Amino acid sequence: MPRTHISAETDRTDLTITRExxxxxxxxxxxxxxPVLYVRWQGPRRLTTRLEFFEPRTGxxxxxxxxxxxxxxxxxxxxxxxxxxxxRIISTFEYEGLPExxxxxxxxxxxxxxxxxxxxxTVHSAFLSVEDRDGMLHAGMEEGLDEMYEQLDELLxxxx
Amino acid sequence: MPRTHISAETDRTDLTITRExxxxxxxxxxxxxxPVLYVRWQGPRRLTTRLEFFEPRTGxxxxxxxxxxxxxxxxxxxxxxxxxxxxRIISTFEYEGLPExxxxxxxxxxxxxxxxxxxxxTVHSAFLSVEDRDGMLHAGMEEGLDEMYEQLDELLxxxx
Numbered sequence: 001m002p003r004t005h006i007s008a009e010t011d012r013t014d015l016t017i018t019r020e021x022x023x024x025x026x027x028x029x030x031x032x033x034x035p036v037l038y039v040r041w042q043g044p045r046r047l048t049t050r051l052e053f054f055e056p057r058t059g060x061x062x063x064x065x066x067x068x069x070x071x072x073x074x075x076x077x078x079x080x081x082x083x084x085x086x087x088r089i090i091s092t093f094e095y096e097g098l099p100e101x102x103x104x105x106x107x108x109x110x111x112x113x114x115x116x117x118x119x120x121x122t123v124h125s126a127f128l129s130v131e132d133r134d135g136m137l138h139a140g141m142e143e144g145l146d147e148m149y150e151q152l153d154e155l156l157x158x159x160x
Numbered sequence: 161m162p163r164t165h166i167s168a169e170t171d172r173t174d175l176t177i178t179r180e181x182x183x184x185x186x187x188x189x190x191x192x193x194x195p196v197l198y199v200r201w202q203g204p205r206r207l208t209t210r211l212e213f214f215e216p217r218t219g220x221x222x223x224x225x226x227x228x229x230x231x232x233x234x235x236x237x238x239x240x241x242x243x244x245x246x247x248r249i250i251s252t253f254e255y256e257g258l259p260e261x262x263x264x265x266x267x268x269x270x271x272x273x274x275x276x277x278x279x280x281x282t283v284h285s286a287f288l289s290v291e292d293r294d295g296m297l298h299a300g301m302e303e304g305l306d307e308m309y310e311q312l313d314e315l316l317x318x319x320x
Contacts, residue, residue, distance in 0.1 A: 011172070012173060013286055014288070014289075035264040076242060079239040079240065081239050081252040084261070088261075089264060090252070090262065093240065099246075101242065102268060102270075104242065104268065105266070106264060108264065108288050124288050126174075126287060127174075128174070128286050130265065145175075
């Protein structure tokens with residue numbers, strides 16, 4: 001059973017991702033904003049992640065370039081609407097591999113401290129159209145997230 | 161009949177605003193990014209608009225403070241995900257008067273040149289919840305937009 005839960009109602013433009021981590025909220029949050037940690041868990045394992053720029057603060061920007069095993073590149077970029085440690089990050093996201101520009105997404109990521117030193121991460125994504133959202137869902141999003149968050153689990157075990 | 165059209169399907173998190181202007185696309189776009197012009201048409205007429213900062217470029221930020229006739233203040237802020245003159249602006253928006261932070265909105269504004277020197281502006285807004293969207297709709301959004309765009313009509317007549 002996958003540990004990552006994705007909720008996406010039909011004919012809507014939003015979706016919600018929920019995942020729990022066996023680590024303190026401060027550590028989980030740090031893995032989202034520390035560039036050295038961040039590149040270690042982004043994307044499926046076969047991709048290598050490089051940050052062209054990474055400014056995880058309110059008003060900052062980022063651009064991430066990932067190299068696949070066949071050498072092909074995948075890039076995405078966005079801006080940070082809000083970074084409030086250790087509880088919330090609101091940022092935009094746009095995958096540069098789409099046929100045209102203009103398909104931005106708004107992601108609100110919240111970090112909730114749970115009993116027993118655990119943390120629940122909830123990502124609420126608002127897309128500009130149902131097609132944009134469903135395109136992301138059908139591009140293997142669930143499997144990609146599972147593998148990405150497994151890498152984050154491994155990293156968090158090192159931090160604790 | 162209001163000249164501003166708002167489309168918002170039940171139980172969805174997005175909405176679309178459409179408005180045509182009797183002015184060239186370059187002029188309409190300029191009114192969205194020139195600070196001197198921008199403050200002249202923002203909000204209903206009774207409000208006076210001041211820009212704390214205003215950086216309408218990809219990666220820029222803004223914060224706008226409006227003063228009502230009774231002296232009360234309304235502020236909102238956000239970041240620019242993309243500014244591509246003269247066709248598209250994608251930015252975030254958050255009204256600071258809400259009881260809590262975290263209710264950002266993603267706005268994709270497109271500027272389409274029409275025959276006869278006219279321009280169609282389409283604003284597609286992606287909210288993080290149905291409640292966030294409906295709250296904005298029920299706060300007198302339609303009347304506010306009508307009056308705001310009438311002021312923009314007047315400004316555009318001066319520019320042409």
